[in-house]
Amino acid sequence: MRIYFILSLLCLRFTSFNTKKFKEKNEKTLPTDYIIAFGSCNQQSKKNILWSAVEKNNPNLWIWGGDNIYSDTENMDKMKQDYNTLLEQEGYKTLQQNTPILATWDDHDYGVNDGGKEFPKKKQAQQLFLDFLGVAKDSPRRNREGIYHSELISTPKGSIKVILLDTRYFRTALSKAKGKRRYVANPYGEGTILGKQQWLWLQKELETSTADFNIIVSSIQILSSEHGFETWGNFPHEAAKLKKLIITSKAKGVLLLSGDRHISEFSQTNVEGLPYLLTDFTSSGLTHSYTSYKGEPNALRKQEVIHEISFGLLQFDFDQKTIQLEMRGKNNVLLQEMKQTY
Numbered sequence: 001m002r003i004y005f006i007l008s009l010l011c012l013r014f015t016s017f018n019t020k021k022f023k024e025k026n027e028k029t030l031p032t033d034y035i036i037a038f039g040s041c042n043q044q045s046k047k048n049i050l051w052s053a054v055e056k057n058n059p060n061l062w063i064w065g066g067d068n069i070y071s072d073t074e075n076m077d078k079m080k081q082d083y084n085t086l087l088e089q090e091g092y093k094t095l096q097q098n099t100p101i102l103a104t105w106d107d108h109d110y111g112v113n114d115g116g117k118e119f120p121k122k123k124q125a126q127q128l129f130l131d132f133l134g135v136a137k138d139s140p141r142r143n144r145e146g147i148y149h150s151e152l153i154s155t156p157k158g159s160i161k162v163i164l165l166d167t168r169y170f171r172t173a174l175s176k177a178k179g180k181r182r183y184v185a186n187p188y189g190e191g192t193i194l195g196k197q198q199w200l201w202l203q204k205e206l207e208t209s210t211a212d213f214n215i216i217v218s219s220i221q222i223l224s225s226e227h228g229f230e231t232w233g234n235f236p237h238e239a240a241k242l243k244k245l246i247i248t249s250k251a252k253g254v255l256l257l258s259g260d261r262h263i264s265e266f267s268q269t270n271v272e273g274l275p276y277l278l279t280d281f282t283s284s285g286l287t288h289s290y291t292s293y294k295g296e297p298n299a300l301r302k303q304e305v306i307h308e309i310s311f312g313l314l315q316f317d318f319d320q321k322t323i324q325l326e327m328r329g330k331n332n333v334l335l336q337e338m339k340q341t342y
Helices: 002-011 050-056 076-089 090-098 121-131 196-207 236-249
Strands: 034-039 062-065 101-103 148-155 157-166 213-217 254-258 264-269 278-284 299-308 310-318 320-328 332-342
Touching: 034 157, 050 090, 062 121, 076 121, 090 264, 101 121, 101 157, 157 196, 196 236, 264 332, 299 332
Parallel strands: 034 062, 062 101, 157 213, 213 254, 254 278
Antiparallel strands: 034 310, 148 157, 264 278, 264 299, 310 320, 320 332
């Protein structure tokens, strides 16, 4: 065991992260090759009681899935203060000290509810988002429109590519619905979520990936499309395009992560031409959830909807080519689990 630990420290590499921050976790997690924790919908004015539970799992990486703060405003001073409120929380400080962090954003940290390309302060909001993550002032990410990004994680057993999508900066108009539904699907072919340049980037990221697992992070749900709120289903041609790209790119071990909904659930579908079931793991929310949930349609749902605060956990096994998917809540209680096999 000790030899394994030493070799891991020598061999482990996380592209672009400070290697001093990156560390092997303690012996009780060694049977799992790599652990990612993730979550979304974090109201910075509320105490996040889940941080201690997250830490108990000794994650190698934390991924923000969006709505990392709630700051619906065009006042960038207010947005900066909202980020600072989160950064000053003791639980999050501990996470930052122990664990590398990646992130995308959603509407409430973008600056406007259900917002898209029309938001007039999106360039300024992008800079504050990058400040929050500690991205260097001279990073190319500062000069590119949109916050989409990828990281390659290399371990002694294999590699994981994390691809973070920006579903806000380029997203065109939604089609409003009548009645209880908020939106209906756009006519097929009308509008975009990612925009031309981000689609080209994503295509390259998947087609050139040699990683054993490819994790695609979208702030909004990709597979669940019947509930009438924000979803890739509002742009059915974009959802179809993504599935086709996953197939044609031949990228290995693709898993979808999402947030936004204030519920957690597994959605899964059989995509013709893909040799495994495609899963969308939704984890939401961290500080508040849809406690009055009474049901909504999702033909692709597996198991139950979790409507209490929770975070997601991914445990990778390179030998078995599996990811153990877990929803965990207060006191690190396991709420639901599923194994993804490739």
